[in-house]
Amino acid sequence: MRPSDVRAPWTPPVSVVLVGCGTVARSYYAPALTRLLAGGWVQAVRLFDTSAPRAAEIAALLPAGAVAPSWENVLNGHEELAIVASPPVAHAEQVQALLEHGKHVLCEKPFVLDRAAGESLVDLARERRLLCAAGMVRRFSRSACLLRQLLSDERPTRLVWHAGSPFRWPVDSPAYFAPEAGNQLLWDIGSHVVDLLVWWLGIPHELGCHDDAMGGTTTNCLLELEWPDGCSADVRLSREYELPSGLVVEQPSRILACRDVAETDVLLATGEAAALHFEQRIPGSTALAGRTFLDSFELQLQNVLAAVRGVAPLWAPAGEVLDGVGALATMEAESGFLESPWLSRRELETARTLRAGVSKVAAC
Amino acid sequence: MLRVAVVGANGFVGSRLIEQWHLEERADVIPVVRRPEAAAGVLRFGLDCRVADALDERELTRALVGCDAVVHAGAGPRRFVTQSPAIIVRAAAHAGAHTVVYLSSMAVHGWQARPGTDEASPPPRRHPLPYNRWKARSEQALRSTCRETGMRFVILRPGIVYGPRSQWIAGFARRVVEGSAYVVAGGRGVCNAIYVDNLVHAVKLALEREEAAGEAFLVSDHDAITWRMLFEPVCRALGRPWDAVADLAPRSSLRTPRDRLLELKEDPAARRVIDRVPRALRNPIRRLAVHRLAEEPHHTPLTPPLETSLLQTCDYRFPTTKAHRLLGFEPPTPFDEACRKTVAWLGFAGYPIAAAARSSAR
Numbered sequence: 001m002r003p004s005d006v007r008a009p010w011t012p013p014v015s016v017v018l019v020g021c022g023t024v025a026r027s028y029y030a031p032a033l034t035r036l037l038a039g040g041w042v043q044a045v046r047l048f049d050t051s052a053p054r055a056a057e058i059a060a061l062l063p064a065g066a067v068a069p070s071w072e073n074v075l076n077g078h079e080e081l082a083i084v085a086s087p088p089v090a091h092a093e094q095v096q097a098l099l100e101h102g103k104h105v106l107c108e109k110p111f112v113l114d115r116a117a118g119e120s121l122v123d124l125a126r127e128r129r130l131l132c133a134a135g136m137v138r139r140f141s142r143s144a145c146l147l148r149q150l151l152s153d154e155r156p157t158r159l160v161w162h163a164g165s166p167f168r169w170p171v172d173s174p175a176y177f178a179p180e181a182g183n184q185l186l187w188d189i190g191s192h193v194v195d196l197l198v199w200w201l202g203i204p205h206e207l208g209c210h211d212d213a214m215g216g217t218t219t220n221c222l223l224e225l226e227w228p229d230g231c232s233a234d235v236r237l238s239r240e241y242e243l244p245s246g247l248v249v250e251q252p253s254r255i256l257a258c259r260d261v262a263e264t265d266v267l268l269a270t271g272e273a274a275a276l277h278f279e280q281r282i283p284g285s286t287a288l289a290g291r292t293f294l295d296s297f298e299l300q301l302q303n304v305l306a307a308v309r310g311v312a313p314l315w316a317p318a319g320e321v322l323d324g325v326g327a328l329a330t331m332e333a334e335s336g337f338l339e340s341p342w343l344s345r346r347e348l349e350t351a352r353t354l355r356a357g358v359s360k361v362a363a364c
Numbered sequence: 365m366l367r368v369a370v371v372g373a374n375g376f377v378g379s380r381l382i383e384q385w386h387l388e389e390r391a392d393v394i395p396v397v398r399r400p401e402a403a404a405g406v407l408r409f410g411l412d413c414r415v416a417d418a419l420d421e422r423e424l425t426r427a428l429v430g431c432d433a434v435v436h437a438g439a440g441p442r443r444f445v446t447q448s449p450a451i452i453v454r455a456a457a458h459a460g461a462h463t464v465v466y467l468s469s470m471a472v473h474g475w476q477a478r479p480g481t482d483e484a485s486p487p488p489r490r491h492p493l494p495y496n497r498w499k500a501r502s503e504q505a506l507r508s509t510c511r512e513t514g515m516r517f518v519i520l521r522p523g524i525v526y527g528p529r530s531q532w533i534a535g536f537a538r539r540v541v542e543g544s545a546y547v548v549a550g551g552r553g554v555c556n557a558i559y560v561d562n563l564v565h566a567v568k569l570a571l572e573r574e575e576a577a578g579e580a581f582l583v584s585d586h587d588a589i590t591w592r593m594l595f596e597p598v599c600r601a602l603g604r605p606w607d608a609v610a611d612l613a614p615r616s617s618l619r620t621p622r623d624r625l626l627e628l629k630e631d632p633a634a635r636r637v638i639d640r641v642p643r644a645l646r647n648p649i650r651r652l653a654v655h656r657l658a659e660e661p662h663h664t665p666l667t668p669p670l671e672t673s674l675l676q677t678c679d680y681r682f683p684t685t686k687a688h689r690l691l692g693f694e695p696p697t698p699f700d701e702a703c704r705k706t707v708a709w710l711g712f713a714g715y716p717i718a719a720a721a722r723s724s725a726r
Contacts, residue, residue: 162714166374166404167402168401169401170399171401174403174413174415176400177403177404177407212408213408214410215409216407216408216409217404217410219404219408236714239404240404240529241529241713241714243714244538244541244713244714244715245541245714245716340383340709341705341708341709341712342527342528342708342709342712343387344384344388346387346388347383347388348387350386350387350388351387
């Protein structure tokens with residue numbers, strides 16, 4: 001049974017508008033909202049996209065899904081909650097407009113691409129007494145919740161985290177990867193990884209980043225984070241390789257491992273589960289934290305819907321993800337060149353020249 | 365500068381070719397990928413990446429406009445392997461390109477080749493591995509379409525291509541880390557290996573040398589190596605002794621019903637049927653049919669897969685005399701250097717290579 005198969009324990013259902021009808025809307029929001037509609041959590045869903053046919057395509061997947069004819073119509077519509085699943089560069093502007101028009105907002109990751117923009121949105125939501133949630137879906141997974149507890153029980157000394165695989169997310173065109181689109185590796189997988197690290201361990205005081213962009217967009221990067229107590233994290237992100245090991249956490253008394261925080265258990269070095277009886281209840285749902293990505297995704301929606309009805313606190317409020325956003329922005333701005341050690345001398349020279357060009361563009 | 369389109373730009377050979385030629389400014393390379401998301405790797409260079417299905421002639425023609433030559437480095441299931449070469453040739457001809465270089469495989473001769481086998485030897489009538497049959501058929505289709513269109517073509521038949529990003533290397537390294545690595549017959553079989561940069565060099569010669577037109581060439585490294593020689597540096601770099609690698613006995617070259625079942629996974633028509641089977645039934649079938657073959661990476665299989673067994677018991681070193689004579693092919697990267705760079709890539713890709721290997725890779 002899935003979390004959203006349970007009927008909503010409150011009434012009336014929440015009306016929702018989904019802004020942005022790309023892959024995440026088709027693959028995750030449409031099926032989840034369909035179940036939530038059936039369970040009485042959601043009353044009706046309207047959809048908006050700059051491409052009306054794309055919005056109509058997603059609307060057809062939903063029972064009684066309707067297309068909003070314009071952005072103005074979305075802003076002036078009757079919906080209480082807006083889910084923003086549009087390209088990241090549009091997030092800040094859209095969230096601001098939606099809050100100004102009195103709507104609660106759940107915004108996909110990355111919430112925003114710079115901390116100052118995020119702070120003003122959080123302030124605006126507070127002023128208007130509206131909810132602003134960030135789509136950090138991995139916070140709803142059982143392993144992420146368990147690691148949070150285990151790492152607060154005993155502070156780790158070092159973490160090594162490899163998150164990556166060949167990029168298979170269906171996109172419309174190569175323009176998705178353009179640096180200005182906001183879909184860079186660091187803001188994509190990096191958003192989740194850095195958010196969880198900050199959620200578990202607090203704000204790091206040292207940040208480092210190296211990436212392999214040579215005139216284009218990053219495919220691999222290395223992050224180095226260090227906390228004031230000396231705990232450090234080496235993070236490797238890739239859109240090119242199946243990275244070998246997942247997350248390994250060294251604590252003074254033991255080593256923990258988790259291949260995929262969204263989907264697999266936390267294990268001890270012996271291969272046994274780190275905590276068999278751990279239970280984390282997500283506010284607003286009767287279900288426990290998710291053991292699969294899809295469960296976590298539905299739990300996230302249930303939590304936001306319950307928060308809109310005032311019966312549960314948000315599990316991932318936007319204000320809480322801003323430290324992670326700040327860390328990502330710093331790392332992006334100061335990122336050095338990650339050299340590929342198999343290149344010939346001549347290749348490396350050109351690579352460095354191309355890289356210098358990238359840095360100049362970034363500085364401009 | 366020559367404008368060269370690379371079909372299969374996100375694959376192992378295609379991505380290295382693009383990387384090297386772009387960074388060494390050898391050619392104006394145009395990556396061609398089937399799906400936009402496959403552009404993720406090559407877009408680190410900000411190249412003009414084009415999206416086209418190599419089985420769609422019209423779409424591909426549009427993608428190849430303005431290119432002088434096309435390198436076909438794509439890989440895929442049966443339909444792709446057998447049909448894409450002819451479609452690429454026709455699209456290249458419509459788009460105005462003058463040459464197609466096709467990356468075929470030594471596999472067209474089978475891995476149990478008779479002594480004396482070379483490019484002139486007809487491919488065996490029966491292949492225990494369907495892939496080898498498909499490759500042989502694809503070469504025939506390429507030749508006849510080139511005859512029809514007047515397209516200049518060169519076929520390269522590399523053996524085991526290894527180097528940074530290679531699945532031969534990454535797959536073995538992963539098994540070493542997980543404690544499930546194995547070789548067949550002690551890894552003493554002939555490994556007709558070619559370092560990816562040496563293959564890329566052969567592609568360059570194929571485009572440049574007039575004498576190469578209309579010919580097929582077997583290409584491999586200068587050094588004669590065994591499978592153990594290819595894999596042992598990986599083991600060493602990961603800090604594991606060679607003794608930790610299981611030694612499996614070769615298996616019969618007859619395909620078992622299970623082999624045939626596994627091959628169905630590659631067949632789109634069979635997949636459509638399989639996908640209609642309710643999940644509740646599919647999972648037990650998979651457990652019985654596939655897991656018993658020990659496809660799971662965490663376990664050493666009791667018997668090796670047929671392809672691995674045939675490859676690692678190969679006792680014939682294919683000659684590269686013709687490539688040397690007509691292409692002027694001399695592999696520029698010796699085996700030691702190729703190993704060093706390959707191990708360095710393992711470290712880059714996050715494998716726990718030992719500190720000693722890390723420093724010698726620099």
